[in-house]
Amino acid sequence: MSASAAPPTVTPAARRFALIGGSLGNLVEWYDWFVYASFAIYFADSFFPGDNPTTKLLNTAGIFAVGFLMRPVGGWVLGRAADRHGRKSALTLTVTLMSVAALLIAVAPTYGQAGYFGALVLLMARLLQGLSIGGEYAASATYLTEASARNRRGLGSSFQYVSMTCGQLLGLAILITMQHTLTTGQLQSWGWRVPFVLGAVFALVVFWLRRRLTETEAFTEETGGGSDTARGSLKALWEHRREAGLVMALTLGGTVAYYTYTTYLTKYLIGSAGMAKSTATLVSFTALAVFAAIQPLAGTLSDRIGRRPLLITFAVGCTVGTYPIMTALGSAHSYWSALGLSLLALVIVTGYTSINAAVKAELFPTRVRALGVALPYALANALFGGTAEYVALWFKDAGHEKMFFWYVSGCALVSLVTYVLMPDTRDAALSRAEAEAGTGARPAPAEAAG
Template sequence: MTSTGHPSAGRETPADGRPRSSVRQLTAASVGNAAEWYDWYAYSFLAVYFADQVFPKGAGNSLVPLLSTFAVFAVGFFMRPVGGLLMGAVADRHGRRPALTATILLMGGGSLLVALTPTYASAGILAPMVLVVARLIQGLSVGGEFAASTTFLVESAGPGRRGLFSSFQYVSTTIGQLIASGVAALLAHLLTDAQMGDWGWRVPFALGAVLSLVGFWIRRGAHETRSAEQQAAPRPGLLEALRRHPRESLLICGITTGGTIAYYTWTTYLPTYATVNAGFDEGDALTVGTISLAFFALLQPLGGMLSDRIGRKPLLIGFSLGFALLAVPLLGLVTDAFASLLLVSCAGMVLLTGYTSVAAAVNAEVFPARVRAAGIGFPYSLTVALFGGTAAYVGTWFKQAGHADFFPWYVALLCLVSFCVYLALPETSRKPLDT
């Protein structure tokens, strides 16, 4: 059975007798997703404050704690493929809603554990071990979150609106990141550096645990998007998507490579990049990040609606070619001046929208409904782990090695790889979505 959108989206009355509401569906996905990603991103924004608390300094090298902190950030990413596979399988076997409620509870637990992480001075090696466990839990959660929420959003869309609904994946992600950046920036301005290092950095993580409970409560009221045929069909095996759809799995990797390195560079690592490489003030860097993220969130629905009109490929090609040509000159413009970082950040956000506003729709349109969540979750999360999760670590490592100018070329090269994939990608915006 196929349709241009989920046949019941916004029209059918589910078994509980309540009409399905597009607003309700978007709210359930978006609020929960924002809470999830707030927890995830708070780590990167606050890394410069708690690095010295959790990790010991190397002899004569002040970058060692920060480098270790970003290494743990990357470790969390490598749990994302596991989360994408396991939670994706839950979504395909038991429903999108059960997967969404499970992921947000895991994220809240991980965030609370980060807030309670002891210092290296008080607990020794136990401190970084607790932090690693917390990030592994969060990595498991966020890997499953993308798989389940992407599928849930696109299946909730009506005809000709998959791009628009898809864009809310990154609208909500950005809102979560925006709140994390805003909270970190506010604390940085209200507290002294000593207070931030001693206890201030813990506050955002405790708040994240509370937000996760709010998201869980809202998601319990969402409607399941799997059709009656899916629910009655035999449940797919854990690795069925990989076994039966290897080409589609590789395609997800190619689609994601350039997008994830550009996304994590511009939305997560750029404030730290400016601080480490250009001597930019830490508090001002967080403020720039907050402003540019608000701008980025506003762009997403515009990109999604545009893709419903002209297709996904033009936006993807514009994004990848733009970064392949401009990543090096843009990052070269970063100085210790406020205006320079704001300009570079906003310019990158415009280009990045060509990927982020359509990524959920493109990924969902690649796989059949039976294995859609797990099919997206594993290859997407694996690619993000390899290239997105390591962006901050690679950039900091290049700086430590004395080759900070190599990192922009690294970003440009990966975007060029995805550009080649997009050229060969079939246009899917007009094709019916398998349900």
């Protein structure tokens, strides 16, 4: 593509289809990922013997955390694939892997049928899911951000957490429906397998949809400039190691807070507040529905005032608010009190979730954008996000549950320092075409020289 060539025109309809297609696929990916946590209270007995319910949940939470260990591998392998072969091909591959993993969980034998072999199948499926989701985050974050108009990237990227949260909501809706139609014994015996079968079917539908997506303008422009053997390589990422470090630091507080108030919340309300399982599930469902609805509002706000104000607001709120919110939730016995506190926490977390995909994508040039988002983000999640629930249960089992609240606040404080010191990324150009449009946007690192 010559320097004087006009960038191709992308119609609003094409952008909408790209956002819808990318978001629906992301929804199914995260449905499969989170449904494990939602149904763990019912299938923990199937794979681990013993009489201590907290120990059984620790075992299932441990396997949940182990799945995160594969996310850096998935981020590296599939992030590289997205930078070298396109966002579309990587998105198609991730949903295929997730479908296979869901089927494995659905057919895994119980402890009574095959001893610990069933737990081994569960572990292998979670590792495969970790590989898939490690690439999914980067590919979808990059795709949704690149496919959005420059002045609406905050809005476009917010749909990543809209779809992620809707994936959780779908899982919770299925759980609530099954809680009202099946007995607890039926759920523990065979009912927990149903959502995994559905997840595999949903993934097949998304595979068909993603095959029909169009590649982003930024990637097409990059590959049109000739062969680049370093594209998507660790060597190319090393050239942007400062930005990679920023991704890890800005992710730390956000991922711990997100998993605390989403996947762990239901277990906390049941185990610590003494709330009925069905009531706790309904609290989580309602709070997450509101949470999903406000993501685009916050994303749009960031397009007007910048990314840093929202990130800083989240980090301050999480640092000072976690202890009182979690303490109050531990004493909440009614639906409305628990819902109000949960919504307060999730509104604070929205300052991170609504725009983090755009911020990370805006830090890197096209040739290493997917890998730059994927690998450091996956490492931060493996170390902190995936272990949040396990750390919480460990403190509870040790008799020091409130220490976990300080842990969450400390992680948010680290990210707060990062947000204060980092530049605002809203005006970064994601491609040469955007930079040549002459609207004052600054190029992403090393992009102008391309």
